[in-house]
Amino acid sequence: MDIELSQKKVEALTSPRNVVLVGASDRPGSWAARVWRNLNEYKFPGNIYPFNPGRKELYGQTCYGDFTSLPEKPDHLVVLVPAQHVPGILKAGAAAGARSATVFSSGFGEAFDDSATELGRQLRQVIEETGLAVSGPNCMGNVSGKASFVTLTEDRPMKPGAGPVALVGQSGGVMIFVSHALEERGMKAGYLITSGNEAGLSVADYIAYFAIQDEIKVIVIYVEALKDIERFKQACRYAREKGKHIVAIKLGASEAGRNAAMAHTGSLAGSMEAFEALTGELGVARADTLDDAVELTELLAHTGAPSGRRLAAVTLSGAYRGLLLDAAERNGMEFPKLAQNTFDHLNKVLGVGSLVSNPIDGGFGVLTSKDNYLACIEALQADPNIDMILLQEALPREPGSARGESYIRMVEDYIVNKAKKPIAFVTLTSHSQTDYSRALRHDAPHVSFLQEANKALRVISVATRCRELEAMARNAATEPAANEAQKQAGQALRAAAANAAKTPALNEVRSKDILRSYGMPIAPEKLAQTVAEAKAAAKEIGYPVVLKAVSADLLHKSDAGAVQLGLASDADVEASWTRIETNLGRHGFKGKLDGMLVAKQVKGSLELVLGLNRDPEMGLVVMAGMGGIWLELFKDVAFALPPITREKAHDMLAQTRALRLLQGYRGSPELDIEAVVDGLVALGRVAADLGDSLRSIDVNPFVVMPKGEGATALDALIVLRE
Template sequence: MEARLNAASHFAQPWSPSPEAGDIVKGIHAMLHPRNIVLVGATDKPGNYAERIWNNLIKYKFEGGLYPVNARRETVWGVPCYPDFASLPEKPDHVLVLVPARFAVQVIRDAAAAGARSATIVTSGFSESQDAESQRLATELREAIRETGLAVTGPNCLGNLSAGEKIFTNIDDRIVTMEQGPVAIAGQSGAIVMAIRQALEDRGVGVGYMVTTGNEAGLETPDLMAYFAADPSIRVIVVYLEGVRNTRTFREACKAARAAGKPVIALKLGASEGGRAAAMAHTGALAGSIETFDAISAREGVIRVRGLDELIETTECFVHADPPKGNRLAAVTLSGGKRGLLIDAFHAAGLNFAPLGLGASAKLANMLGPGSIVGNPLDAGFAAVVDPSVYMQSIQVMIDDPDTDIVIIDAELPKAPHELRERNLHIVNDKAARANKPVIYISTMSIGFTDFTKTLRQSLPHIVVMQGLDRAVGAIKALIDYASLRKEVPDAVSSSTAAARATLERTLKDAKGAALDEVASKKLLKAYGIPVSKEAIAQTATDAVKIARKIGFPVVAKVVSPDILHKSDIGGVALNLNSPAEVRKAFSAITARVKRLKGKPKLEGILIAQQVKADLELVVGASLDAEMGPVVLFGTGGVDIELIKDVALAGAPLDADEARQLIGRTKAGVKIKGYRGRPALHEASAVKALVGLSNLIADAGDRIASIDVNPFLINAKTGVAVDGLIVLNNAAARHAAKH
């Protein structure tokens, strides 16, 4: 633990990417460790961005070259000002672009031609604006960045911090502690990223890097994540995301961080329709469903927080604690009332205090005075309400207990010198340094840090200090969940057969409209190993009776039309048909209803299908999320799916183990296992359906928008898809219509 907390010593021998590292990692390293910094657009107009950035670079004593550039100035800020890159004493390395948007593209090209390796474009007026000129400039800028290969952050950003190099190319005039810390921050909003950095500093948590990415015309937040994953000085990666433009890059960056044992703590815009709209207006990002983001990113080890306060507590937790071996909690408090608050808060999060080991229980029972409590009489699992005279001994017993994975102490840091409390804190810190478990102080309410508190906190690197019980509980749960993840996430690769993929290509080539009808949908589902009901399409009532007799009664009759997506809504489904007469009547009634509909939907026939006896109706689905890519859905199905909302999501494709985990996250999964004495249902068929469906949506790329199998009927012996709807992506549908 000592080695991981001494991040500052790392910069005595600065890290450099390996020769095998990609160009993006090398470019970011050049940006954060430049030989010199050139400010293009330097001006002596008071209070402008260029002057504020220059003042910060001087204040924090950047040791490389600093060169202002402006063809209209000979001097600025009391130093020589250069007319162009060719006039500089050395070739430019990192370039700050502060000129108006219409000149920025040429500055990028000129900088690259002069030998620069990286740039930050502070200037706004690109894709965040909706007018045609701004959009044109944004396109030209992206092209210039691509052609030059320059590592570029921005435009419309507020600069960066690289503490080990004393670089602060930012307009913020608040005091910054320029010491390399274990946290790296990146995000599209400069104001939010700076607020996070300030809050962490106020809590005594060091920030090694802070990068504002703005519109992300060049480098995107996942690129920074990958770099931070490789830098050994960084322990925790914090990101603010308004949107994920490249799902593959994001997932690869998450995997790199996971493999390095570095949590990614993400504040993601888009948890509401309004939030998604704000993301679109602010940076032009295409923000998708927050549930889909969670389903895919959690698999890769991302911890999404709901707000800035929760982000700070979670970061504090991961900076100062290694993931625990298990979820066995113990706590020490001097208050019976707070004991109850702790039990309630952790129970609400699905966590409970584990029974203490026999040795620990015996020691506490011997040392505690009258009125103290060892264990919770309801669940035999709390720690202690202790007499103050044995407070420290109780904490040490908890830390030493081999049957405890996390020790929680109900206390806050003092705001002023207090000899006894300071001595006790250092004793616990030293004990925690030798323990193989997190030791966490929790203040049940938020308490402000004084300068004394901040200094004291920095002298206690081996304990976690958290504020606000609910936020602390959430962070501890995230720590436990992170510990349970696989060290490496395997690449998501479809396991479909060549025959299945060939059927997919033929089906999409022959598609005529915006959706496949039920017959075509089920044919494709069957090719991907998803069991479907016995059925055939009838053009006449006589055909319908013949099919029903061949299948065996009872049967179901359903309308087949690419123009009717929800058959039951228009009376297009008839169940429990037990005789030829009932089949004829249903055929005629459904046909008549369709002919009366507005818009004259195309009627391709009536499907006569086996009626499957079911113990449970499931929904199995998939969709192409605009932001995160292919995702699968599982849960309780039927007509009340929107009302019940018992569903869970996961990224596609899935293997069988991941499919079983997805099923286990739902109430339907509980029923499948056998609920309250009922027999277990055929889970294997649901697993097979999920794997096949996930392969299908993954193989389709961007050509299928959604797949809906509702209901998927399951009983003790089998599971069968009795309905299916595949909706094509709009672009694919238009292409199909033309051909």
């Protein structure tokens, strides 16, 4: 990605010298009429030229029919003509000197319209050939507050101007509603971009531009699909280096990847999980809802994310203490015990009617004394057990709350001059704002006003988690060079990938051979072609053993009765061989049988699933969680992007309920967690080395033994990428 080129193009789009309204119309309510009105109403400083070959005059001024007749070179084109005319308009406008365009028109294949796909290809080709900076097609216009440039078709009143937030998304409606919600909270969006289908400029280009706008603190994006994941990664990392926070909204999850998957990993990892794994490592905070996006923006624009999950709070009621404690447990945050020095000091400061704990119930002790209130804040700031302080307070919405207003001003002053840890106000419920409360909020720009305990702690948790993942990604160790065994395994897999269209899956033996070379623990086993070979293998391995049919065409062996357990003698092996052949016939198996696998029977304490899956948008993601019969029932799984360091592997397990079982639950022995970490790191190595050839890897079950006894992959399936 050429960062400087992206910035130059978005600058041309958002700060044009003049605007040519192509497809100008005075039909009441039309988008053309709305754009004309908004450009004038919000006082765009450049010239605005109506353009329509069928009209000589519009809006009381000359209407132009070709670009050469304009009084000056066109700079920005607002395109509101049928789709088939758009490529020609852009080509002619660029030839006349235009630098940018906003294409409102739809009909370029965005609604699964195959007949319009060719038109979309033509549009992209023209954009590439001309170098025009194009937002859209299928968008609703844009707002650049600094440039007083408003082509957004919104007919409700707006207040464009410089602000700390930039909005960009593929849904104009979503961006408009988020903008209104931010305005309600007293935060102005300095930019609002509806990027549409992104045939030209993409969300990555806009992020790169907003990263160098000094006034922007938070970039809010709405993403339906990422067309170039590497550009997106580069832009996000660049923005984070520039100190910008990014909040992402991605509603819904893709079914395409799951429906196409041949392994459990694919059926569990959809777009959303992969997107979360990606964005977290990029320092992008994903919001579940539009309300959460607004709340996150409030937090990040005015307070920022805490360095850890340990909270302290000063409340004005005992009931609110309970609400905060419940919300903390629900959202993975904690209110730890205060340091003894803090506890002793506050007991001296606060009198009868206050409860010194965490959260603190200040009661009348803080309601009636600013000194006590400030003493609580200072004590919590000095407490080494605390990462962030929450204060129960709401913005007054009308005159008459002198105490509340004075406390807000005192906290703002304290943050500016003394605070080392983030401080935020939190209210009991969500509520609206007034001009009066927004004026107060304007005078306290260094503290956030979060609404409702559970929502507030939810977004604090999201911001904290994002910070944790970003730090782990920065700490990722460089992978060592592949050894000889891995090189040979890689060559074999790439050779198989050449025939993936015919045989996309490797059989169990070939899958395990590749994983073993990368460090995945595999139990002793041997492939047999005859009953005699199977008996010999069983004696060599040692009874009891397992017998399994091996075929790339047999993905779920247990369903076909192709697995026999607990074989303790030669007679058991012979009988099981015959039984598997019979079961396969009854099951209707018509594929190629590569033999029978004789494997050491392993008894472990816990069955996990480890896996790797290629998401259509985000690429490869690694998965870990509860396996065996619990896999599809509980879906207790976690995801991360490769490479997988030991730190990242431990973090993945910490996101699952399986960790409690691994640690020893209700008297059960502690299991070999480090062996699970070894398996995840091995999968990360496979992804780093062979990722281009892989669609998915499924290791299920991955059996974990007691601590110090290791773990082993009992079954494995590698599915190749066509």
